[in-house]
Amino acid sequence: MSRISERGFSLLEVMIAFVLFSLFVTAFLTSTGYNVNDSVLSEEQLLLQSLCERKINELYLDPPKFENLSSSGLKETKTFPESAFSGYEYTLEIKKLTIPDFGALLGSKGGASEEASEAYDGNYYNEEGGARNQNNAGIEKLVFEELRKNIEKILWQARVTVTNKETKYSWSLSTYLTNHNEKVQINVGM
Numbered sequence: 001m002s003r004i005s006e007r008g009f010s011l012l013e014v015m016i017a018f019v020l021f022s023l024f025v026t027a028f029l030t031s032t033g034y035n036v037n038d039s040v041l042s043e044e045q046l047l048l049q050s051l052c053e054r055k056i057n058e059l060y061l062d063p064p065k066f067e068n069l070s071s072s073g074l075k076e077t078k079t080f081p082e083s084a085f086s087g088y089e090y091t092l093e094i095k096k097l098t099i100p101d102f103g104a105l106l107g108s109k110g111g112a113s114e115e116a117s118e119a120y121d122g123n124y125y126n127e128e129g130g131a132r133n134q135n136n137a138g139i140e141k142l143v144f145e146e147l148r149k150n151i152e153k154i155l156w157q158a159r160v161t162v163t164n165k166e167t168k169y170s171w172s173l174s175t176y177l178t179n180h181n182e183k184v185q186i187n188v189g190m
Contacts, residue, residue, distance in 0.1 A: 041169075048088075048162045048171035051080070055090055055160040056175055064094060066156060066179040071096065073156075090162045097155040097176065099148050146185055153182045 009017075064074065073095030080088055156177045163170040 044164065044167070044169055045171060048164065048169060051085065051088060051090065051162040052160050052171050052173040055092065056173055059158055059177060063177055066181065069094060087165050088162055089165055090160055093159045094177070095157050097152055097157050099152060150184045154179050154184065
């Protein structure tokens with residue numbers, strides 16, 4: 001009778017298999033841990049975004065009394081009244097929209113750069129030029145100045161920032177609010 005080899009794994013083979021198995025398990029658990037952490041962070045961001053959207057929608061439905069706001073605006077931090085969101089606070093910032101004077105920013109007089117003034121002749125009605133073009137440029141300047149003033153009266157900037165008090169994660173959303181009670185000046189003063 002032939003003897004069948006009943007030899008098992010050597011100690012070295014068992015150790016190599018154990019090390020490989022340990023490496024795969026470690027890689028799997030590490031990646032799973034990162035996925036769970038990312039899922040928790042994503043859930044937190046979705047909740048923060050949802051709370052911001054809720055506050056923005058409340059501003060649309062019940063806008064503040066703009067005439068009671070100072071020229072510097074409003075900045076207040078409050079907590080949510082619901083107990084489910086007691087660990088969160090929101091900061092509401094509302095301020096007037098200001099449109100910069102682009103002429104001053106570019107260092108030119110009359111609200112336009114020299115290149116733009118030379119390239120634009122202001123001729124809307126005829127090809128003759130002269131004093132009529134200067135009148136058109138003056139009227140254009142008055143109209144744009146009144147438009148800027150009206151936009152600054154009507155539009156307000158609003159930003160809501162919701163923060164988790166424990167983790168300090170935060171989310172911000174910004175929008176523009178319209179002051180429907182403000183009187184708009186449509187007379188250019190000619």
